Amino acid sequence: MSKRTNRIPDNFVDWFRGSSPYIHAHRNRTFVIAFGGEAVADTEFANLVHDIALLHGIGIRLVLVHGARPQIEEKLNTRGVEMQYINGLRVTDDTALTCVKEAAGTVRVEVEALLSMGLANSPMAGASIRVASGNFVTARPIGVRDGIDYCHTGEVRRVDAVGIEQRLASGAIALVPPLGYSPTGEVFNLSAADVAASVAIALGADKLINLIEAKGVTDSRNRLIPNMVPKAVDTLLARRKQLPEDLVQNLNAALTACRSGVKRVHLIDRKLDGALLKELFTRDGIGTLITAEPYEETRTARIDDVGGLLELIEPLEEEGMLVRRSRELLETEIDCFTLMERDGMVIACAALYPYSKESMAELACVVVHPDYRGGDRGERLLEHMEKSAKAQGIEKLFILTTQTAHWFREHGFVQGDLKDLPMRKRELYNYRRNSKVFIKPL
Ligand SMILES: CC(C)(COP(=O)(O)OP(=O)(O)OC[C@H]1O[C@@H](n2cnc3c(N)ncnc32)[C@H](O)[C@@H]1OP(=O)(O)O)[C@@H](O)C(=O)NCCC(=O)NCCS
Numbered sequence: 001m002s003k004r005t006n007r008i009p010d011n012f013v014d015w016f017r018g019s020s021p022y023i024h025a026h027r028n029r030t031f032v033i034a035f036g037g038e039a040v041a042d043t044e045f046a047n048l049v050h051d052i053a054l055l056h057g058i059g060i061r062l063v064l065v066h067g068a069r070p071q072i073e074e075k076l077n078t079r080g081v082e083m084q085y086i087n088g089l090r091v092t093d094d095t096a097l098t099c100v101k102e103a104a105g106t107v108r109v110e111v112e113a114l115l116s117m118g119l120a121n122s123p124m125a126g127a128s129i130r131v132a133s134g135n136f137v138t139a140r141p142i143g144v145r146d147g148i149d150y151c152h153t154g155e156v157r158r159v160d161a162v163g164i165e166q167r168l169a170s171g172a173i174a175l176v177p178p179l180g181y182s183p184t185g186e187v188f189n190l191s192a193a194d195v196a197a198s199v200a201i202a203l204g205a206d207k208l209i210n211l212i213e214a215k216g217v218t219d220s221r222n223r224l225i226p227n228m229v230p231k232a233v234d235t236l237l238a239r240r241k242q243l244p245e246d247l248v249q250n251l252n253a254a255l256t257a258c259r260s261g262v263k264r265v266h267l268i269d270r271k272l273d274g275a276l277l278k279e280l281f282t283r284d285g286i287g288t289l290i291t292a293e294p295y296e297e298t299r300t301a302r303i304d305d306v307g308g309l310l311e312l313i314e315p316l317e318e319e320g321m322l323v324r325r326s327r328e329l330l331e332t333e334i335d336c337f338t339l340m341e342r343d344g345m346v347i348a349c350a351a352l353y354p355y356s357k358e359s360m361a362e363l364a365c366v367v368v369h370p371d372y373r374g375g376d377r378g379e380r381l382l383e384h385m386e387k388s389a390k391a392q393g394i395e396k397l398f399i400l401t402t403q404t405a406h407w408f409r410e411h412g413f414v415q416g417d418l419k420d421l422p423m424r425k426r427e428l429y430n431y432r433r434n435s436k437v438f439i440k441p442l
Helices: 012-026 037-041 045-057 069-078 094-116 161-169 192-203 230-239 245-259 275-281 303-318 327-332 377-391 405-409 423-428
Strands: 030-035 061-066 084-086 089-091 131-133 137-141 154-159 173-176 179-181 187-189 207-212 264-269 288-291 296-300 337-342 345-355 360-368 396-401 436-441
Touching: 012 275, 030 045, 030 192, 037 045, 037 069, 037 094, 045 061, 045 094, 045 275, 061 094, 061 161, 061 192, 069 094, 094 131, 094 173, 094 179, 094 187, 137 187, 137 192, 154 179, 154 187, 154 192, 161 173, 161 192, 173 192, 192 207, 192 245, 207 245, 207 275, 230 245, 245 264, 245 288, 264 275, 296 377, 303 327, 303 337, 303 345, 303 360, 337 377, 345 377, 360 377, 377 396, 396 405, 405 436
Parallel strands: 030 061, 030 207, 061 173, 131 173, 137 179, 207 264, 360 396
Antiparallel strands: 084 089, 137 154, 179 187, 264 288, 296 337, 337 345, 345 360, 396 436
């Protein structure tokens, strides 16, 4: 009988309970997981496969799509040749195709071997997983472009979704190589990212997860962008010309998938141990999630938001509801603004002007785009502003309003007097505008 030890981590129960909503949510869903040949060549690859086995174990229907680029290059090197790339596309000649077939075969065998493990005392004990690979992808040559014959480099023509579904229904994990077959009996070298996106689309997968070489998509200061919508990916691809080739390929594939009905595409760092589990079983995840549905976020405004803010507030300035602000003033005060962004569009904003000496701050320019009113955004934005004011040591908020008094009253503001305001503000008060003063203690 095995000896029981008491070495259970303190937070084990909380942690396990915390992941249960995700276990329920993911069961019976279909995920396509794509990884490059780099992941297979890594000494930690077994850990990734164990995590994949765990996902299979909790009832997730899995399709794995693998790449084989380093393995192909290695085989070419031993023959003293190099893969040719022209305009970002590889040219697969006869020698290269032989290497592609050999490399894809080797990778397949390695993945199958690791998924077949079942040693006692290993993470795979009792797993007994069936892997099904096959001719699921039909391809066609990309042909001759600008006079260059790309030979056996192809693109996906069709995916045998029924065939893959049958394997999944039988309880197997489907394994799809970056190869495609044509009705003429030829074999084509395909991009794993494209194959994964095509498979995800054909299956109507719930998620496409790309394990990539970067930590996700990052901004120009190398900070991770946790959520993106396709439009934001378009902008990023148009602006940032220096992105690594494999990220560009993955992003383009993600766009195609998102725009063809795959609801969630995750780009995560394959080098991070447990990346798949962290992404799928924690609220915030660790990589970049690209969702087709419009995504809203509340954040501090930046200088390149000035255009969007002006579009939102100018109509209200014209109606006399807001005090006019020039573009220059908005640029200088941009740090005071918070906005709500939805699918790349500014749909609400508010500004906070602190008067630190008096521990007060003016809340101003609270606007929700007319198309989005009545959905609690005003209320949520107000809560956000109150929190951020509190964090700055502010004890009271005040607002000057001509037409929205009741809304503020309904949100805890009480009518005040000019003399309640900081002296600096009193001096600037516009008697012609005759705004009412409302105050809310925080
Ligand atoms: C005031 C404002 C920010 C509220 O945004 P919102 O996202 O619609 O807010 P909520 O969904 O949280 O609240 C909606 C409720 O406020 C009410 N409301 C909206 N404007 C109001 C006003 N001027 N006076 C009183 N109540 C108002 C709505 O009738 C609705 O109530 P109901 O559902 O009971 O009918 C938005 O209407 C707006 O942008 N108005 C124009 C700009 C403005 O006046 N800003 C304040 C000056 S700084």
